[in-house]
Amino acid sequence: MKISKYISLIYIGSLLVNCSGTSKIPEGDFLYTGHKILIEKGTTAKSKVKKIESELNDLIRPIPNKSFLGFRPGIFFYNLAGEVKKDKGFKYWLKYKVGEAPVLMSAVNLDYNKDVVQNYIENRGFFNAATKADSISKGKKATATYEIKLQNQYKIKSIEYPKDSTVLSKEITLARKNSVLKIGKPYNLDVIKTERSRIDAKLKERGFYYFNEDYLLVQVDSTVAKHEVALILKIKKEIPAKAAIQYKINDVYVYPSFNLKRDTVANRKQDSIKLENFTVIDNNTVFKPIIFDKSLLFKKGELYNRTTHNLSLNRLITLGTFKFVNNEFKVNDRFKDQLDAYYYLTPLPKKSIQVEALAKTNTANYSGTELNINWSNRNTFKGAELLSISAFSGLEVQVSGQNNGFNVYRFGGEANLVWPRFISPVRMNSGSAYVPNTKATIGYEYQLRTKLYSLKTFNSSFGYSWKENERKEHNLNVVNIAYTSSNNVSDLYLSQIAASPSLQSIIDKQLIFGTNYSYTYTNTMLKNKKNNIYFKGSLDFSGNALSLLLGANDSSDPKTVFGVPFSQYTKAEFEFRHYYNFNSETKIASRIIVGAGLPYGNSNNLPFIKQFFIGGTSSIRAFRARSIGPGSFNGNAVTNSFLPDQSGDLKLEFSTELRTQIYSFVKGAVFVDAGNIWLRNKSVEKPGAEISSQFLNQLAVGTGVGLRFDFSFLVLRTDLAFPLRTPYETNGKNWVVDKIDFTDRSWRKENLIFNLAIGYPF
Known part of the structure; x- marks a missing residue:
């Protein structure tokens, strides 16, 4: 027994030495473990010294091997792979992708780093500063030290x-x-x-x-x-x-069908269309001049302006019609203080077809595949209009949950026509670098939920989208029409309606005729900020115009269009996200969602597709998709056949998540989610579902951990979560922290929720 213990200790000790990275350091050399900066600050403020130290840390090279609790797994795998003879295969991947070569002290140029440090502090006004560089070794490890005497700052x-x-x-x-x-x-x-x-x-x-x-x-x-x-x-x-010389703009020339491989300015046929501010040289007359009138912002006789220059280029690029956009300015032959502008534009292929297969997840905790076929015409009416027609089909299944087996089959199609400008009887302009769009859409979808019912949905819309800049975006659908009807309703579903009459609203015919608007602000594209934010606010109005025309004001006797009662409501939803970045690898991400819907006039309830849901892979992950609420109502106790989607008129949701890189493409997270939905009014069918002053006591709370596998083209997310608090009482109380028992199989079965999804939750 004692011998086996000694053997185990020797094995563990050998493993620790290997993981520490020092086992194969060449004789006479050392493993470089990093550096220390020692600053004699003098009269310099402590906060300024800390900033100097932080910035110097980013300048000193080389960067030592990554370590975790004193271990260096990168070196361990590098050594474990041994000699690699091929530039591919498992051993190559293990050595050079997972592993990393040990950084040796012999690779550290102390004199060079000393000059870098000295140059940095002199550039900060410490002209009389002095720097010393040295190294300290212990065993097979060595550390560099840099001593700095700041003196006075000028x-x-x-x-x-x-x-x-x-x-x-x-x-x-x-x-x-x-x-x-x-x-x-x-x-x-x-x-x-x-x-x-x-x-x-x-x-x-x-x-x-x-x-x-x-x-x-x-x-x-x-x-x-x-x-x-x-x-x-x-x-x-x-x-x-x-x-x-201060230059003014003279002539602007546009070559809209320029071929970089074939054409030069000299060999282009000079068939031109001359307008007030520019000349289009296009022997094929492929594009209407209106494109360039909206995109090119220079006016003849005005001073050259870099902002106008960039705005014009960005507008041409964001048209989505040209593969290459090149531009140059030349001094005019007659007027030496004037510039002629030339734009050479190479069009993308006018027509294209694309077939794509997708893996996807949705808010109902379903995962599946989808096949899309897209055909597009990028210059439909010679005004850079984009006509796209798509067809799709897909299958969605619930990997885990009570709806397992109730698969969803979908197929349908959609046609979109996008004009790169405002189409409106009222003159509308946008002075941003992004071309505003007018979009018309018409689509159809057939959805079959096996064992339950099928839904047919027709939708159409007409509206605008425009960006003020890269951070601010607006979307306005002036007209948004949706019509839904059902068939193939199963006996199983009808039996559930008898127990829960609200399920009838899912299969009832619905007609939505309204307007919606959303505003998005984000600075998440800025990578070096400590704080990034994202905000999206949306407003949705339906039925108001029809209500005025038809005199609808009584939900008990609703007015109809083609025999279908139209929905009348107002809905608002606001989402705010905050990202606090400790560094490039670690951040805290938080999100809060607040939503409310108000039916009135011709409607007593919100349409089912416009109601709020909560729970699932991208919501409160410790609960099944759409299973929470409303209020303190426990939908799990109502049915044994399948879990119906619980919906509400009001929503409050909050999540916070600590994200960090564990190794290479593997990232980890620890999270807490909370929230619920509520009905505006009391429901006999769902006791406790209505909003009240006690709504905070009805929040569901869950926590968990997760892994994210970032393959650059795809982020695969796995989360394991469990509830801390239920909105309904369990054994007389809501908090269930004292019931947590990972060793209890029945507890794990009832409470541990595994989520598999694609992409980050927010």
Whole structure:
């Protein structure tokens, strides 16, 4: 027994040594474990010292191997793979994709890093600072140390701008109004570079097309006072003559069917259409001039402006019609202070067909596949209109849950026509870099829920979408029509209606005729921010116009269109997400959703497809899809055959999730979800479902952990969750924390919920 213990200890010790990464370090070398920065701050504030230390950490190279609790799994797998003779296969993948080579102390250039540190602190105004570099070794590991003595930081005493009478100097002096250089602030080379870039950007807005920020020189005089500097901004003496000229726009030429491989400007036939602000050179007359009238924002005789330049390019690109968009400016042959603009546009193939197979999940906890066939015409009426016609079919199944076996089969089609401009009797314009769209849609879907019923849905809409910028987007459907009817209703479903009459609303004929609008704001595309946010607000109105026309005001005697009562309601939903980024690998993501629907006039209830649901793979993950609520009502106790979708008029949902990278493409998460839905009024069928002042005491709460496998083209998500609190009472109370018992098989069966999904929940 003792011998086996010793053998086990020896094995564990050997494993620890291998995992630590030092077992195969060459003789005379060391495993580089990182660096330490020791700053003698002097009079420098503690917060500033911390910032300097943080920024220096990002500059020092090389980066040591990743470690976890003292272990370095990357080196372990690198060594485990041994010699690899091929550039593919399992051993290659294990060694170079999973594993990582040990970073050796011999690869650390202390003198180079010392110069990097010294240069950095001098550029922050510590002109008298001193830096020392050394290393400390222990066993087979070594650490680099950098000692810094900061001394005093120099501050800006005065700033001088060009004083001569040239147009260029005057424009530079005018640009000083919003300068980032401030008297009394510490000297900082990065701020000086930012100021040069800012002035250059301002000049580009004022016609100086050929100017470059490198033509600006900032002289630093450190003799003006003790620990202070004078900054003198100058234009370099030898700059190109073009750089000092303020240009205006002369002629604009557009080549809308230009072939990069075949064409040159010289060999193009000069069949042209001349308009007020531009000339279209297009011997095939493939595109109508209205495209360019809406996209090109330059006007003849105005100063060249970089913003207008970029807006025009972005609009041409976002048309979705051109594969390549190239642009150049040339000085006019007669007027040396004027520019001619040329746009060379290579169209995408006019017609295309695409077949795609998808794996998908939805909010009802169903997973499945879908086959799509899409045909598109990118220039339907020669105005860059996009006509797309698609057909689809799919199968959805519930991997786990009470609805397992009640599969969903879907097929249908949709036609969309998108105009890259506003189509409206009222003049509408957008000055952003994104082309506004007008969209008309008509579609049909047949959905069969096996053992239950089938639904047929016709929908059509007409509306607009436009973006103010990359962060703000608007969508307005002026007309939105949906008609739903059912057939093939099974005896099983009819028997459930007898017990739960509200299920009848799912198969009733429904007609929605209304308007909806949504606004989205996000800055999640900015990767280096500590805080990212996402907000989407939507409003949905239905039946108001028909109500005025038909005089509908009594839900007990509703007015009909073609024999179908139309829905009248107002619905609002708001979603806010916040992402706090600790670093590139770890963040806290939070989300809150608030929604409310109000039926009135011709309707007593919201249409089923417009009601709120909660629970499932992208909602409260500790509960089955759409199984929570409404209120304290327990739908699980009502039926044994299948779990009907519980719906409500009001919704409150909150989630927060800590996400971090575990290794390579594997990411982990710990999360907490909470929320519920409610009815506006009391329901005999669903006691406790109505909203009240005690709504916070009816929240469902769940927690869990998950893994995300990020394959770049696909994120596969697995979550394992369990409830902490039920909205209904269990054994006289809502909190069920004291019932948690992972060793109890029956508890696991009843409470552990496994979620398999594609993509992040939010």
